[in-house]
Each structure stands twice: as structure tokens, then as C-alpha cells.
Amino acid sequence: SSPDNEGVTPELEKAGLLNKTKIAEGGRKLRKNWNPSWVVLVGNSLVFFKDPKSQNPESWKPGNSRPESSVDLRGAQLQWANDLSSKKNVFKLRTVTGNEYLLQSETDSLIREWYMTIQRVIDRLDAE
Ligand code: I3S
Numbered sequence: 001s002s003p004d005n006e007g008v009t010p011e012l013e014k015a016g017l018l019n020k021t022k023i024a025e026g027g028r029k030l031r032k033n034w035n036p037s038w039v040v041l042v043g044n045s046l047v048f049f050k051d052p053k054s055q056n057p058e059s060w061k062p063g064n065s066r067p068e069s070s071v072d073l074r075g076a077q078l079q080w081a082n083d084l085s086s087k088k089n090v091f092k093l094r095t096v097t098g099n100e101y102l103l104q105s106e107t108d109s110l111i112r113e114w115y116m117t118i119q120r121v122i123d124r125l126d127a128e
Contacts, residue, residue: 010042010043010044010045011042011043012040012041012042013041013042013117013121014039014040014041014113014114014117015038015039015040015041016038016039016110016114017036017037017038017039018036018037018039018103018104018105018111018114019034019035019036019037019087019103019104019105020034020035020036020037020039020048020101020102020103020104021033021034021035021101021102022069022099022100022101023084023092023100023101023102024094024098024099024100025098025099026097026098026099027098028098032102034087034104035050036050037049037050037068038050039103039114040067041117041118041121044072044073044074044121044125045070045071045072045073046070046071046073046093046118047067047069047070047071048067048068048069048070048071049067049068050068071093071095071099071101072095072096073095073118073121073122073125074096074125075095075096075125075126076093076094076095076096076122077093077094077122078091078092078093078094078115078118078119078122079091079092079094080092080115081102084102085102085104087104088104088106089104089105089106089107089108089111090102090103090104091103091104091111091114091115093118
């Protein structure tokens with residue numbers, strides 16, 4: 001972030017449409033329910049929106065659109081998880097609190113970019 005921006009607005013790293021399902025809550029297994037989700041990686045968090053209006057950058061500003069949920073990436077773990085789904089291009093994100101999400105895209109390059117970008121944020125937080 002620019003010096004002016006330091007400590008004010010968290011950095012927007014990436015945003016896009018992915019298929020998402022939560023598969024565990026606090027370590028307890030949940031039934032899968034795949035849905036398209038507008039995913040925003042901002043600062044140390046991955047934020048999920050179900051509202052298609054959230055695809056408008058204006059609406060990501062704090063207070064303009066209510067996220068469905070948000071994941072703190074500090075201490076999180078990421079791994080490819082094609083064994084956990086019949087879909088291709090699936091990875092699993094596990095939070096320190098034992099929440100687990102599968103994220104998926106039909107587009108190989110797109111899912112690889114998401115994986116690398118999220119991993120980079122996790123690595124940065126691990127190094128702090
Ligand atoms: O891992 P599972 O349980 O085979 O996941 C599938 C089911 O959740 C299925 O719904 P039902 O709960 O009605 O059986 C979903 O429609 C599928 O999408 C899930 O599998 P995939 O392979 O798509 O992750």
C-alpha cells in the first residue's frame with residue numbers, strides 16, 4: 001500500500017467469482033451446499049458475498065454491502081483437495097477455528113491464481 005494509505009484501508013488483493021461450499025464449522029462436518037460466491041481478498045481476510053451487486057467495486061467499501069461471511073487468514077491452511085469433490089480445480093481452506101471451505105472454478109488458470117494469492121497472504125501472516 002502507498003504510505004498515505006498505510007493503516008487506513010486494507011489492501012484489495014483480488015476479487016472474483018468462485019464456487020464455494022463450507023464443509024466444516026469448528027471442526028464439525030457440514031453437508032455440502034455449493035453456490036457461486038463473489039470472493040474478495042482484502043487485507044488479512046477472505047470475504048464472501050452472495051449478492052451479485054457485490055461485483056460492483058463500490059459496494060465492497062465498508063458498510064456498502066453486507067458480506068455473507070468472512071475468513072481470517074492468519075494461521076489458515078490451504079491445500080488442493082480434488083479428492084474431496086467430483087468437481088475439478090478444488091482447494092480447501094481451513095481456518096484456525098476449524099472452519100473448512102472448498103473453493104472451485106472451472107478455469108484452471110483462475111483457480112491457480114487464487115491459490116497462489118491466498119497462500120502468499122497466509123505466508124506473509126505466518127512471517128509476522
Ligand atoms: O461429498 P459429497 O457428499 O458426495 O458431496 C455431494 C453432495 O453434497 C451433493 O448433494 P446431496 O447432499 O444432495 O447429495 C451435491 O449436489 C454435490 O455437489 C456434492 O459433491 P461434489 O462432488 O459436487 O463436491
